[in-house]
Amino acid sequence: MRVAVVGGGIAGLTAALELGDRGHDVVVLEGSARVGGKLRSGEVGGVGLDLGAESLLARRPEATDLARRVGLGDRLTHPEAVPAAIWTRGALRPLPPTVMGVPADLDALVASGIVSDAVESRSLPAPDHDVSVAEFVASRVGQEVVDRLVEPLLGGVYAGHADRLSLRAAAPQIAALAPDLVASASASRASATADGPVFAGIVGGVGTLPQAVAEASGADIRTGTTVRAIHQHGDGWRLAAGAVGAVQSFDVDAVVVATPAPATARLLAEVAPDAAFALAAVDYASMALTTFVFDEVLDLPGSGFLVPPVDGTTIKAATFSSTKWAWLAESGRTVLRASVGRAGETQALQVDDATLVAAVLADLRSAVGSLPEPADHHVQRWGGGLPQYDVGHLDRIATVDASVAGVRGLEVCGAAHRGVGIPAVIASAQEAVSRLLDEAGE
Ligand SMILES: Cc1cc2nc3c(=O)[nH]c(=O)nc-3n(C[C@H](O)[C@H](O)[C@H](O)COP(=O)(O)OP(=O)(O)OC[C@H]3O[C@@H](n4cnc5c(N)ncnc54)[C@H](O)[C@@H]3O)c2cc1C
Missing domain, CATH: 1.10.3110.10 (protoporphyrinogen ix oxidase, domain 3)
Structure with missing residues (x-):
C-alpha cells in the first residue's frame, strides 16, 4: 500500500516507521524545513541541547521503546534526583x-x-x-x-x-x-x-529522536511540503502539497493526518466534516522557551521551579538543565531554561526577544538571587504549542474518531487527540496505523 503521512512531528514519523516496518511505501509530507515538530535540537553558546520537549515519561513504555527501536537505547538516561521547588509567596519553597x-x-x-x-x-x-x-x-x-x-x-x-x-x-x-x-x-x-524513575531523557537531547525515527522508517521524507488539500480520488486519495505556485499532487491508497488540530480541521473539512468541526474547537496555548548558557558553574537551588499564575510573574517555570541532566553538566557550564506563556495569555509573548529575555532574567534573579550575565541565550517561540483539553474534550475526540472511522483509508493522530505527552502521541500514531491496517485486512 502507498501511504501519505501528513506532518513530520513525532506522531507522523512514528506512523511512517510502523508502516515502513510492515513493508508499505510511505511518503511523509512536512510543511516546515525540518522534521520533529515540537521536538527540536539546537546549540546555544556552543552547547547542544533541546529547544523544545526535553523529557519522556518513563512510566509508559512507548517513548523509551521507540528510542531503543531506532538505535538510541544506549543514550537513554534519567534526570538527577534533585528536588524541584515552587516559587510563590515571595520565596522558593520545596515542592x-x-x-x-x-x-x-x-x-x-x-x-x-x-x-x-x-x-x-x-x-x-x-x-x-x-x-x-x-x-x-x-x-x-x-x-x-x-x-x-x-x-x-x-x-x-x-x-x-x-x-x-x-x-x-x-x-x-x-x-x-x-x-x-x-x-x-x-x-x-x-x-x-x-516503579523506578518517572522520567527519562536522551543524551544529546530528546530532539535527536525524530531524525533517528525518520531514518529508521525508510520513508520518503519531503520537508518544505505543506499539504493544502486532500481529496478522495478513485479508490484512493489525491493530496495537493507544496508552495503556492508549485503545488504537486501525490496519489496514494491511504492518508494518515498527523498535524495539529487547526491544520487537521482544514484538511478534513470536505472529507470528514464532523471531525473537522470538532477539531476546529480545540484551542492552543502559545509559549516561548528561553535558554541561557553561563560560562560559570553556578550553584543553583535544586533542579528548577514552577510558578503559580496567581504570583503574576513573566516566567511560569524554570529548569536548571545542567543540574537536571548529567550529560549537560559535562559541558562544564550552566544551562538554564525558562518558559513563558499560558493559554489565553499572549501579552507576555507579544514583545521582541530582547524585551522578553530581560523580563525573564529579572524574574530569575528575583527567584534565585544574583545571576551573572549569560554568555549566550536563545528564544524559541512555540506559537500554538500545546492543545488545550477543555472540559468535554473526550466527547469531541469521540466525534472525531467516529467521523474518521466512516472514511476508508483515512486516519488521524497526534497531540490534539488523547494525550499531549510524547509517549501518548506515539501511542496515538501506533493505534492509527493498526486501524488502517485492520481496515486493509492485514
Ligand atoms: C515547548 C514544549 C515543550 C514540551 N515538552 C515536553 C516534554 O518535555 N515531554 C513531553 O512528553 N511532551 C512535551 N511537549 C509536548 C510534545 O512535545 C508534543 O505534544 C508532541 O511533540 C506533539 O507531536 P505531534 O507529532 O503530535 O505534533 P507536532 O510536533 O506539532 O508535529 C506536527 C507537524 O506537522 C507539521 N504540519 C502542520 N501542518 C501541516 C501541513 N498542512 N502539511 C504538512 N505538515 C504540516 C508541522 O510543521 C509539524 O512538524 C512539549 C511541547 C512544547 C510545545
Whole structure:
C-alpha cells in the first residue's frame, strides 16, 4: 500500500516507521524545513541541547521503546534526583509530594509555606460527568491548593488553566483519586515509588529522536511540503502539497493526518466534516522557551521551579538543565531554561526577544538571587504549542474518531487527540496505523 503521512512531528514519523516496518511505501509530507515538530535540537553558546520537549515519561513504555527501536537505547538516561521547588509567596519553597498538584502529605504542604492556611480534605463522590480540574480539586481540598499547586503543575504540561482543563482528559491521574483525594494521593505515591524513575531523557537531547525515527522508517521524507488539500480520488486519495505556485499532487491508497488540530480541521473539512468541526474547537496555548548558557558553574537551588499564575510573574517555570541532566553538566557550564506563556495569555509573548529575555532574567534573579550575565541565550517561540483539553474534550475526540472511522483509508493522530505527552502521541500514531491496517485486512 502507498501511504501519505501528513506532518513530520513525532506522531507522523512514528506512523511512517510502523508502516515502513510492515513493508508499505510511505511518503511523509512536512510543511516546515525540518522534521520533529515540537521536538527540536539546537546549540546555544556552543552547547547542544533541546529547544523544545526535553523529557519522556518513563512510566509508559512507548517513548523509551521507540528510542531503543531506532538505535538510541544506549543514550537513554534519567534526570538527577534533585528536588524541584515552587516559587510563590515571595520565596522558593520545596515542592511537597503531590499527584499532579494534589497534595499527598498535608504536613509537608503546610511546612513548605506554599499555602497560607491549613488544608482540609473533604470526601465527595466522583462526578458523573466531566468537570474542570479546578472544580474537582477546589471542592475537595480548597481553592488555594488549586491556585498554588495544581495550576503550576498542570501549567507545566499543558500551559493551560485548571478552571478550563478537563478532569477526565487532562488530569486522569487526579480523576482516579477518589473519594478522599489526599489519602488516595498518598497511597498512589507510595506504590509509584517502587516503579523506578518517572522520567527519562536522551543524551544529546530528546530532539535527536525524530531524525533517528525518520531514518529508521525508510520513508520518503519531503520537508518544505505543506499539504493544502486532500481529496478522495478513485479508490484512493489525491493530496495537493507544496508552495503556492508549485503545488504537486501525490496519489496514494491511504492518508494518515498527523498535524495539529487547526491544520487537521482544514484538511478534513470536505472529507470528514464532523471531525473537522470538532477539531476546529480545540484551542492552543502559545509559549516561548528561553535558554541561557553561563560560562560559570553556578550553584543553583535544586533542579528548577514552577510558578503559580496567581504570583503574576513573566516566567511560569524554570529548569536548571545542567543540574537536571548529567550529560549537560559535562559541558562544564550552566544551562538554564525558562518558559513563558499560558493559554489565553499572549501579552507576555507579544514583545521582541530582547524585551522578553530581560523580563525573564529579572524574574530569575528575583527567584534565585544574583545571576551573572549569560554568555549566550536563545528564544524559541512555540506559537500554538500545546492543545488545550477543555472540559468535554473526550466527547469531541469521540466525534472525531467516529467521523474518521466512516472514511476508508483515512486516519488521524497526534497531540490534539488523547494525550499531549510524547509517549501518548506515539501511542496515538501506533493505534492509527493498526486501524488502517485492520481496515486493509492485514
Ligand atoms: C515547548 C514544549 C515543550 C514540551 N515538552 C515536553 C516534554 O518535555 N515531554 C513531553 O512528553 N511532551 C512535551 N511537549 C509536548 C510534545 O512535545 C508534543 O505534544 C508532541 O511533540 C506533539 O507531536 P505531534 O507529532 O503530535 O505534533 P507536532 O510536533 O506539532 O508535529 C506536527 C507537524 O506537522 C507539521 N504540519 C502542520 N501542518 C501541516 C501541513 N498542512 N502539511 C504538512 N505538515 C504540516 C508541522 O510543521 C509539524 O512538524 C512539549 C511541547 C512544547 C510545545
